[in-house]
Amino acid sequence: MALNLLADISPWLPSHSSDVNIRRELFAALIGAILVIPQGITFAYLAGLPPEYGIYTAIFVTLFASLFGTSSMLGGPNTAVAILIGIAVAPFAGRGSPLYIEYVLLLSFMVGLIQLTIWLLRGGRFFMYLSPAAITGITTGVGFILILSSLDGIFGLSSSDTHFFYHKLYFLFDDAENLVNPFSFTVGATTVVAGMIARHYIARYAILIAITVGYLCGLLLMSYYSQVEMELELLGHLPINPLPFSHPPMGTDYLITGLAMLPDALIIALIGLAQSMVIVKQLRNDTDQPIQPDKEVFAQGIANFMAPFFSSFAGSGSFNRTQVNQSMRAETPLTGIVSAGIVLVFILLLGPVLTYLPMPAISGTLMLVGIGMIKSDEIKRLFNWRGELAVFATTLFCIVFLGLQTGLVVALILSVLLFVISASSLELIVEREAVSVKIRVEGHLFYASIDQLSQILKKHRQENVILDLSVVTYLDLSATEAITRELAKRDIESTFFAVKLSSERLQNQFETRMADQPVQFIQYNHTY
Amino acid sequence: MVDWLIRLFFNNCPDSLKKPFKRRFGLLLLLLPLFIAGPVQSEQLPIESLLQRSYLDDYYSNVVYGYRIVTETEKYGARYTGNNLRCSNCHLNAGRKENGLPLNVAGMYPKWRSKNGRRNGIGLRIRECFVYSLNGIMPPEDAPEVMAVAAYISYLSHGETIGKAPAGRGVPTLPDTGYDPNPASGKAIYDQTCAACHGSNGQGIAHMPPLWGMNAYNEGAGMASVHRAAGFIWANMPLGQERTLSHQQALDVSAYINMQIRPGDPREYKLLKLFETVSWFFDR
Numbered sequence: 001m002a003l004n005l006l007a008d009i010s011p012w013l014p015s016h017s018s019d020v021n022i023r024r025e026l027f028a029a030l031i032g033a034i035l036v037i038p039q040g041i042t043f044a045y046l047a048g049l050p051p052e053y054g055i056y057t058a059i060f061v062t063l064f065a066s067l068f069g070t071s072s073m074l075g076g077p078n079t080a081v082a083i084l085i086g087i088a089v090a091p092f093a094g095r096g097s098p099l100y101i102e103y104v105l106l107l108s109f110m111v112g113l114i115q116l117t118i119w120l121l122r123g124g125r126f127f128m129y130l131s132p133a134a135i136t137g138i139t140t141g142v143g144f145i146l147i148l149s150s151l152d153g154i155f156g157l158s159s160s161d162t163h164f165f166y167h168k169l170y171f172l173f174d175d176a177e178n179l180v181n182p183f184s185f186t187v188g189a190t191t192v193v194a195g196m197i198a199r200h201y202i203a204r205y206a207i208l209i210a211i212t213v214g215y216l217c218g219l220l221l222m223s224y225y226s227q228v229e230m231e232l233e234l235l236g237h238l239p240i241n242p243l244p245f246s247h248p249p250m251g252t253d254y255l256i257t258g259l260a261m262l263p264d265a266l267i268i269a270l271i272g273l274a275q276s277m278v279i280v281k282q283l284r285n286d287t288d289q290p291i292q293p294d295k296e297v298f299a300q301g302i303a304n305f306m307a308p309f310f311s312s313f314a315g316s317g318s319f320n321r322t323q324v325n326q327s328m329r330a331e332t333p334l335t336g337i338v339s340a341g342i343v344l345v346f347i348l349l350l351g352p353v354l355t356y357l358p359m360p361a362i363s364g365t366l367m368l369v370g371i372g373m374i375k376s377d378e379i380k381r382l383f384n385w386r387g388e389l390a391v392f393a394t395t396l397f398c399i400v401f402l403g404l405q406t407g408l409v410v411a412l413i414l415s416v417l418l419f420v421i422s423a424s425s426l427e428l429i430v431e432r433e434a435v436s437v438k439i440r441v442e443g444h445l446f447y448a449s450i451d452q453l454s455q456i457l458k459k460h461r462q463e464n465v466i467l468d469l470s471v472v473t474y475l476d477l478s479a480t481e482a483i484t485r486e487l488a489k490r491d492i493e494s495t496f497f498a499v500k501l502s503s504e505r506l507q508n509q510f511e512t513r514m515a516d517q518p519v520q521f522i523q524y525n526h527t528y
Numbered sequence: 529m530v531d532w533l534i535r536l537f538f539n540n541c542p543d544s545l546k547k548p549f550k551r552r553f554g555l556l557l558l559l560l561p562l563f564i565a566g567p568v569q570s571e572q573l574p575i576e577s578l579l580q581r582s583y584l585d586d587y588y589s590n591v592v593y594g595y596r597i598v599t600e601t602e603k604y605g606a607r608y609t610g611n612n613l614r615c616s617n618c619h620l621n622a623g624r625k626e627n628g629l630p631l632n633v634a635g636m637y638p639k640w641r642s643k644n645g646r647r648n649g650i651g652l653r654i655r656e657c658f659v660y661s662l663n664g665i666m667p668p669e670d671a672p673e674v675m676a677v678a679a680y681i682s683y684l685s686h687g688e689t690i691g692k693a694p695a696g697r698g699v700p701t702l703p704d705t706g707y708d709p710n711p712a713s714g715k716a717i718y719d720q721t722c723a724a725c726h727g728s729n730g731q732g733i734a735h736m737p738p739l740w741g742m743n744a745y746n747e748g749a750g751m752a753s754v755h756r757a758a759g760f761i762w763a764n765m766p767l768g769q770e771r772t773l774s775h776q777q778a779l780d781v782s783a784y785i786n787m788q789i790r791p792g793d794p795r796e797y798k799l800l801k802l803f804e805t806v807s808w809f810f811d812r
Contacts, residue, residue, distance in 0.1 A: 050672070092586070094586055094675055096672030098589050098676075099585075226795045226798050228644075228659055228795055231668075236665060237607050238607075239606045239607065
């Protein structure tokens with residue numbers, strides 16, 4: 001009953017409500033809520049914000065993304081988006097300062113606007129061009145960045161000491177006895193080890209087990225040493241407000257910074273959407289949920305657009321939580337909506353206990369997430385094909401050495417390039433028949449690929465030619481022009497030139513363009 | 529003056545000299561007033577005008593954030609505080625009152641302190657305030673709250689000399705009265721002059737800080753030292769009628785306040801705060 005009512009007011013399809021197991025959905029929501037709390041805190045730390053902002057993101061971005069979405073995909077705080085926000089805003093204000101928070105809200109607002117624009121332009125389908133190799137490269141690179149940034153917390157370095165990664169490693173080894181905080185390291189290492197062991201037995205709850213073990217380890221240390229002598233960083237009180245209204249800052253002063261952040265906003269919007277679309281693609285393949293990708297783009301856009309009004313930063317679909325959700329066989333956006341509410345209740349109840357959660361434990365889970373993102377079997381599979389491997393390696397190299405933004409742009413360009421190169425190479429089969437040469441063309445005939453065909457035609461200028469275009473589905477103006485040019489040079493009296501096309505539409509197109517050319521057509525449905 | 533010199537020079541020299549001179553030294557002459565005027569004295573904007581601005585750069589936004597943490601600690605510094613005190617309860621007038629623990633001390637740090645036997649930067653000093661006076665947890669050295677308060681302190685310290693104690697630093701040291709502090713007479717004075725604002729049980733009332741009990745500063749705080757608290761009380765209390773108590777009365781009140789129950793020193797009572805929190809969690 002309640003579900004039907006919800007189905008009517010929410011934009012997702014009422015057809016969901018036919019055979020939905022509501023208890024299954026609610027249980028999946030509970031698990032999703034438990035998993036998102038450490039993630040929200042960690043990703044707020046990555047974005048350089050106070051932890052409560054991560055919790056708000058886990059509540060409100062999840063809520064709006066599910067409210068307007070069509071799938072069981074869980075939105076909310078996302079690793080790559082959080083890292084990118086941190087990188088984008090850091091040059092303009094000190095991490096966590098009030099100005100920084102205003103800029104993050106402004107950035108999230110811009111991300112939402114850009115995503116809504118992409119939705120208006122029906123741009124969702126372009127994300128299907130991001131090649132799997134590039135995605136593997138991005139996730140591996142992000143995993144690498146996560147592991148490196150988790151070192152700060154685990155070894156107790158202050159974030160002002162962070163350098164380019166091999167600087168950091170060099171300083172760490174060179175000056176270990178002065179830099180490394182042994183207590184932080186104990187808690188962090190315990191968390192990581194516990195997580196690695198838990199992953200072998202119950203992979204689904206590994207993060208949860210790891211953070212609990214890290215918390216207990218911190219308590220144990222705190223009962224022997226005081227926090228003052230340990231200098232162990234703790235999470236602190238979370239001033240949670242159930243309705244944290246805020247608004248993105250407006251004004252000419254902010255416009256300047258806003259414009260400076262525009263390229264970053266564009267990249268964050270694209271990367272957020274790309275991740276969500278990859279998840280949606282997987283869900284569409286694996287389940288029979290009535291998913292509409294365009295609506296998902298809208299849901300992501302509206303969630304990020306609304307985020308700054310609820311003290312949240314931009315988010316995106318979450319791979320790991322959606323996977324857990326899928327393994328619980330949740331099928332509707334109801335999971336996300338309920339999970340947002342459960343997070344709020346949990347955090348109001350658990351707040352005092354979370355106060356003493358050591359930050360190295362959170363960094364430890366960050367490292368576990370990072371390790372989980374580097375999937376060796378996927379990388380091994382890439383070694384079979386050189387092109388994909390090159391895309392993967394270049395993307396990874398750019399992310400690690402030139403920064404995440406550069407890496408992402410390179411990945412996008414490379415995947416489009418790979419696609420264009422493979423699309424523009426023609427398969428030409430030349431068969432010599434009784435009186436003529438039959439040239440069979442496979443692929444797309446357009447300006448980039450026409451040159452190959454022209455060369456072949458030039459070679460057979462003195463012979464009868466049958467151009468078999470029966471499997472060509474795309475022909476552009478430059479292709480017909482090239483064929484016209486070739487026809488003008490042919491000896492018309494002694495040879496003939498025939499074209500075979502795949503459809504009536506193409507044939508009409510061809511005939512109008514070659515109105516008074518000596519071309520014979522073999523009917524598209526003619527077989528011989 | 530400069531203008532007059534230039535005109536004098538130009539009116540009294542031949543035309544053939546004027547042109548190359550103009551070309552070579554014209555710009556220098558134009559800039560001359562700048563050199564004569566000397567370095568520009570930059571004026572800091574008062575905090576009240578900063579508060580009304582809609583846009584602030586990184587430094588001033590941190591100064592304003594620091595000011596807000598100092599004056600509304602329970603709201604802006606909530607992440608690391610553990611009691612109901614505000615910084616401005618001791619650092620009177622948001623750290624701008626002489627002899628009321630003023631905060632214009634950025635030039636005095638880093639320095640060695642016997643409290644922890646280390647060289648203390650201003651950051652560590654601020655973090656210790658969170659642990660002892662605010663009875664909270666120690667923020668990391670790069671916490672935004674610490675950075676903001678540090679920015680506010682350096683804003684207040686503008687114009688002070690590095691290494692030289694600013695006027696009215698800390699609290700005055702009371703002279704030896706020749707008598708021990710007497711908590712019994714301190715209680716009489718407290719009930720008569722202090723209880724109206726701080727409550728008869730030291731629990732504080734709205735906008736007035738508690739002096740003892742679990743919501744007050746802990747035993748590791750500077751105020752937990754009888755002589756320092758006495759100096760503070762003599763120079764600043766009762767609010768608006770400062771220096772009306774005698775030195776001996778201030779010492780007596782201070783001894784009375786500091787013999788009451790309050791949270792333990794976190795260096796000695798390790799898990800106490802956690803147990804407090806958890807018991808609160810179950811009491812609800």
